[in-house]
Amino acid sequence: NYMKNQVEVFQEIMEEVDFHVEELHITEWNYTISNRNIISDSCEQGAYVLKNCIDMNGKVGLMAYWHALDSYSDYYDADKILNGDSGMISRDGIRKPSFYAYMFMDKLLPYVLYKDEHSIITTNGRDRYVIACHNFKKLSSKYVFTEEDEITVDELPNYTEDDEAVKIQFHLANVKDGNYLLKIHYVNKEKGSIQDIWRKLEYSKNLAKDEMNYLEKSAIPWMEMRSVHVENGVLELENILKEQEIRLLDIQYRYTL
Structure with a gap:
């Protein structure tokens, strides 16, 4: 809570x-x-960014992230796909989870109905609701006593307090009865994370063109769609988020002709 407290x-x-x-x-x-901390490339950073953006909503008018592009910092030994640079977009133009955290915030609607430590609920006042939520896990004391450039991707889970999933339940009242389309966009260690996809490629340095294309196309938020029926003016949703997951829920009323 450093940002919020400061x-x-x-x-x-x-x-x-x-x-x-x-x-x-x-x-x-x-x-x-x-610019040598692998957390910058990870789902941890995506959840950290989304958490702070939600915390600061309504408290500040602007938050300029440092910095947007990995290419901002130029080091002769930066010869890998990911080097722990602080940007949201890699040198090869691949977007990290931190980028998608900002993208999720950008999709929020003008009116904030509610927010807490894990989520923010917004609406346009015309039967559409957009929710951003996360399961950010704090770094443990072990991280404080470790040099940043000594942390490896495989050891990263050892530097958080826990790896438990979180169940988030949303209860929206005074919602128009009828059918809604729910679109779920999410990034976690299994879906959409450039660092975790690269791990499955054995952290290869020199990827062929088709392998780079695969990496770029896979490092995007995954999407699911569901139909939701509302009765008695109450919309209820339950979401289970994995550790360090970020998620966007887009709920739109389905008009019938």
């Missing part, structure tokens, strides 16, 4: 000195300034 402290100080601004902008933020 912003609250900053706002308290501004209030004490009677300094007021219309909007508070965060010009750069990340969990590290290192």
Whole structure:
């Protein structure tokens, strides 16, 4: 909760000195300034970004992530598909989970109905609802006492407090009765994560063109679609998120002719 706590402290100080601004902008933020930390390429970072964006919703007007592209940092020994660079897009143009966290936030609707530590629910006021949620796992004390460039992908699970899934239940009242289409977009360690797909390719450095195409096309959010029926004005949804998973739910009313 570092980001949330720091912003609250900053706002308290501004209030004490009677300094007021219309909007508070965060010009750069990340969990590290290192370009050699494999967490930057992982689902952990995607969940971390989404968590902080949800936490800061309504508290700041802008959050500029540091930084967008891996190509921003240029090192002679950066010869692998992923090198732990801090960008959201790899040198080969492949999007990381952190990119999709921002993409999910961008798809939220104008009116916020509710938010908590795991989710935010929005609507357009016209029978459509979009929900972003996550199962972020905190880094353990072991991470604090380890050099960032010493962490390997295979050891990454050892640096979080737990790996339990989380069940998130949504209960929306005053919803129009009828049929809805539910689209579920998600990224986790099994689906859509560039780092975990690359692991299955044995971390190969020199991939052929078709292998790179496979990696790029696989590193996208997976999608499922379901029909949901609402009665008595109540929409209920249950989602089970794997560790470090990010998810977007898009719920649209199905009009009948």
